[in-house]
Amino acid sequence: MECKKVAALVLAGAMAVTTMAGCGSAGGSAKYPSKDISVIIPKAAGGGTDTAARGLMQYMKENLDGANFVATNKPDGGGVTGMVETSAAKADGYTLGMVTVELAMFPWQDKCQVTPEDYAAICAPIAAPAALIVPADAPYDSVDDFAAYCKENPGTVQVGNSGMGAIWHVAAVSFEKEFGVELKHIPYPNGSADIAAALTGGHIDATIADPSSYKSQVDAGEMKILGVMSEERSSIYPDVPTFKELGHDLVIRAWASLVAPKDTPEEILTQLRDAAKTTCESDEFKEYFEKQGIDPQCIIGDDCQKMMEDDYAMYEDLLKDIETE
Known part of the structure; x- marks a missing residue:
């Protein structure tokens, strides 16, 4: 490998490097840091x-x-x-x-x-918690609404991530398991900028990712956050519920x-x-x-x-x- x-x-x-470092350590009574x-x-x-x-x-x-x-x-x-x-x-x-x-x-x-x-x-x-982020004009306003839509449209709801097996892809798979739905995973190796462009352009339906990466679009009213996968609500988005509050024990954090x-x-x-x-x-x-x-x-x-x-x-x-x- x-x-x-x-x-x-x-x-x-x-x-x-360790061998050459010799007496430069912080051992004994030497003040740290020196x-x-x-x-x-x-x-x-x-x-x-x-x-x-x-x-x-x-x-x-x-x-x-x-x-x-x-x-x-x-x-x-x-x-x-x-x-x-x-x-x-x-x-x-x-x-x-x-x-x-x-x-x-x-x-x-x-x-x-x-x-x-x-x-x-x-x-x-x-x-940073994973957050379910969708376009502002999406036809769902809650996590459960989104899950219901996914059930009605199995395998067609496109969710962007930064790479298969990466943290936010794992978060989306955890969502699938928790809600019993099937999503279509779309990788964007260059990360959040490309995902944001795809979301605002209507090329994908959602992403599950760190909300801080999409703050400017959320503040501009282009996107909305339906829920966060954390123990407590975000101090930046205090009005957004946690998945736990909604009865789903999902905590995914980066x-x-x-x-x-x-x-x-x-x-x-x-x-x-x-x-x-x-x-x-x-x-x-x-x-x-x-x-x-x-x-x-x-x-x-x-x-x-x-x-x-x-x-x-x-x-x-x-x-x-x-x-x-």
């Missing part, structure tokens, strides 16, 4: 994960004395390279990384072998978590988690995220680790019957 080759190369490189902290972002610049990571670093450095975060984007392999490199880094607190929901999915799709157990979670500033390699010293993790908590609870941080159309989250330490591990277990079952490319 290509993933295994990538992982082997990254691991070898990380071992070499040098720059590298943060590996496994997605391209400008996307939701990158925006969340850079926003978190911007405000978190104010709450961690002496901290200076240096971000590096490593999106190769759909994020595999960056996540593997983070897991293989020296566990001294000076190399952190963002890991995304794909971490919980890739092992079950035979794309990579790293799992949540390879990291120590610090915080998740974002956990999270991005700041993590350290496993075995990072507990005293360093405590400093990072405390700084992250103070940051995520601040009004400035929340306002920054809301301006980006993102629901800010404050999922810290053990709670973040549990979220990642819970989703890892969930996707083992969900992905068994889902075809990928």
Whole structure:
């Protein structure tokens, strides 16, 4: 598998760097941090994960004395390279990384072998829910209306996604299973911009995706959101019901978590988690995220680790019957 080759190369490189790093660690009584902290972002610049990571670093450095975060984007392999490199880094607190929901999915799709157990979670500033989004003039105004329409038109309702086996395709398949309907899945590999154009142009009927990617169209009255697959209502769209409220236990979220390699010293993790908590609870941080159309989250330490591990277990079952490319 290509993933295994990538992982082997990254691991070898990380071992070499670790050997050369020598006495630059944060061990013993040395103050932490005493040098720059590298943060590996496994997605391209400008996307939701990158925006969340850079926003978190911007405000978190104010709450961690002496901290200076240096971000590096490593999106190769759909994020595999960056996540593997983070897991293989020296566990001294000076190399952190963002890991995304794909971490919980890739092992079950035979794309990579790293799992949540390879990291120590610090915080998740974002956990965007899947949302059912349709054109504003669509003939349905609720989740149940849409499901009824799908039942009346089996296999013909076209739902856009960013790729077969990707998070939003999985969300749509979960919808099918929950409501006993059959959808026609239409992949748009270039993502939300193409899906938005297809929706407004009447080429597809719906998408199930992160609502922040469609905020401008929703605000302009071109699209409407029928429901979100989250535990609680969105702070950005407080009038939109959750699927749970409607009696459907569907929670699908696209999270991005700041993590350290496993075995990072507990005293360093405590400093990072405390700084992250103070940051995520601040009004400035929340306002920054809301301006980006993102629901800010404050999922810290053990709670973040549990979220990642819970989703890892969930996707083992969900992905068994889902075809990928």
